[in-house]
Amino acid sequence: MDATPDPVAVRDTVQTGLDAGELVTVFGRCRVEYDGRASSTLGPGDRLLVLKPDGTALVHTDEGHQPVNWQPPGCEHEVRLSDGTLRIHSSRTTPEETLDVCFETVTAVNRYAVTDDSELSVSGTEADLRERVLESPSLVESGFEPRATERETAAGAIDIYGVDERGNAVVVELKRRRVGPDAVGQLDRYVTALRRESHDETTVRGLLVAPSVTDRASELLADRGLEFVALEPHS
Amino acid sequence: MDATPDPVAVRDTVQTGLDAGELVTVFGRCRVEYDGRASSTLGPGDRLLVLKPDGTALVHTDEGHQPVNWQPPGCEHEVRLSDGTLRIHSSRTTPEETLDVCFETVTAVNRYAVTDDSELSVSGTEADLRERVLESPSLVESGFEPRATERETAAGAIDIYGVDERGNAVVVELKRRRVGPDAVGQLDRYVTALRRESHDETTVRGLLVAPSVTDRASELLADRGLEFVALEPHS
DNA sequence: GCCTAGGTCCCGTAT
DNA sequence: ATACGGGGCCTAGGC
Numbered sequence: 065m066d067a068t069p070d071p072v073a074v075r076d077t078v079q080t081g082l083d084a085g086e087l088v089t090v091f092g093r094c095r096v097e098y099d100g101r102a103s104s105t106l107g108p109g110d111r112l113l114v115l116k117p118d119g120t121a122l123v124h125t126d127e128g129h130q131p132v133n134w135q136p137p138g139c140e141h142e143v144r145l146s147d148g149t150l151r152i153h154s155s156r157t158t159p160e161e162t163l164d165v166c167f168e169t170v171t172a173v174n175r176y177a178v179t180d181d182s183e184l185s186v187s188g189t190e191a192d193l194r195e196r197v198l199e200s201p202s203l204v205e206s207g208f209e210p211r212a213t214e215r216e217t218a219a220g221a222i223d224i225y226g227v228d229e230r231g232n233a234v235v236v237e238l239k240r241r242r243v244g245p246d247a248v249g250q251l252d253r254y255v256t257a258l259r260r261e262s263h264d265e266t267t268v269r270g271l272l273v274a275p276s277v278t279d280r281a282s283e284l285l286a287d288r289g290l291e292f293v294a295l296e297p298h299s
Numbered sequence: 300m301d302a303t304p305d306p307v308a309v310r311d312t313v314q315t316g317l318d319a320g321e322l323v324t325v326f327g328r329c330r331v332e333y334d335g336r337a338s339s340t341l342g343p344g345d346r347l348l349v350l351k352p353d354g355t356a357l358v359h360t361d362e363g364h365q366p367v368n369w370q371p372p373g374c375e376h377e378v379r380l381s382d383g384t385l386r387i388h389s390s391r392t393t394p395e396e397t398l399d400v401c402f403e404t405v406t407a408v409n410r411y412a413v414t415d416d417s418e419l420s421v422s423g424t425e426a427d428l429r430e431r432v433l434e435s436p437s438l439v440e441s442g443f444e445p446r447a448t449e450r451e452t453a454a455g456a457i458d459i460y461g462v463d464e465r466g467n468a469v470v471v472e473l474k475r476r477r478v479g480p481d482a483v484g485q486l487d488r489y490v491t492a493l494r495r496e497s498h499d500e501t502t503v504r505g506l507l508v509a510p511s512v513t514d515r516a517s518e519l520l521a522d523r524g525l526e527f528v529a530l531e532p533h534s
Numbered sequence: 535g536c537c538t539a540g541g542t543c544c545c546g547t548a549t
Numbered sequence: 550a551t552a553c554g555g556g557g558c559c560t561a562g563g564c
Contacts, residue, residue, distance in 0.1 A: 101542040102541090104542080130543090244539090245538080245539095246539085280537080
């Protein structure tokens, strides 16, 4: 279905594909309206609409990683033909959100029978960094002993909780990449919470473990008496 | 090109489309390898590969808003045929990253000539919330007077800086949606920085303006002597 | 180029 | 259902 297809055939192809649990794409000149957490309007242009069997809708232009408009998984797609123009209406609740794509012209419609049993395996994540530290705690500092991961505080969970060679409590916040001010704020919240929950005699140190740190984050660390340790997620 | 196409024709179609500045999609059974800021492997499965004229690559499965693998804009796409199988290699520098998609089978290849002159118009953003406050400062509190937006401090830019009816300095941090602990940390950084940069006599208040706030964030606000004002980005 | 913060962020996990 | 933090986040705007 590639050259100026008949509108009825287009609608039927999309509907049949969706009913069959296939992935359906529509390419053509369209307008897009979105309303929900925010709202948006997009004037006419050529775009690729991707409708997935899980209820995802993606509107892709010629540029950018991000779809210009979208609907997350779990939506219901409705296909209509009004005055000979194809309209796709995709909606969900909690939150209430609607996406409307109205095609002036349809250049192509395609149905794809998709099966995918493989799972993506990623390395270089924060989890890898955590394993590295747990297996070789001295990478953080000599004498460091991890005691818990995901230890809960009033401010949230500490990535790694442990003690240093002098017996001080240590809060470790891990980041897989260069850290900015936000990570310092996070570490500070955990350290402050743990100090409040500890006996007064206990010293609580805060360590930000990441490949590198920005200047401003470094200043913030110094201000709050926190420390930085350079460490990559991979060996 | 829809039914079990000839490998050479597939390669030529993809290459010709890319050369022509078109958007090209390839659907089929493939494996994907990524290496760069992290690295990943994905076993065989049916996916839709989208190659954009700006150098973006997207690998979409049957599920999810997010592509399972991708390459951001600015990459170079290379198309090869080795042992009769189609291989797409997409790479960039700074950071050095590569994406390899190897097709066992190709079900369909499509070329789309895309032009899109329209710009997306969005409302309900943080910018809208800012305009609302600047036009009606009393929505924040009676007597509030905005004096600057994006006022710089050592910790970063304050969304709205102003004074209250008593002449105290006021730091306003805006969020378009319900706020959590991270927003409190952000506001706290700005308030602390401004206090340091001000004369000691000056009182600096911190206001988090957002539709709502989580319990933990509310506690953090209280701890740090900061305040919350409920306000939606739209009227 | 890096830094900073916003986003209809999405997404998984825990509560 | 909400909350919280990670992400190869991406993207825009400054410097």
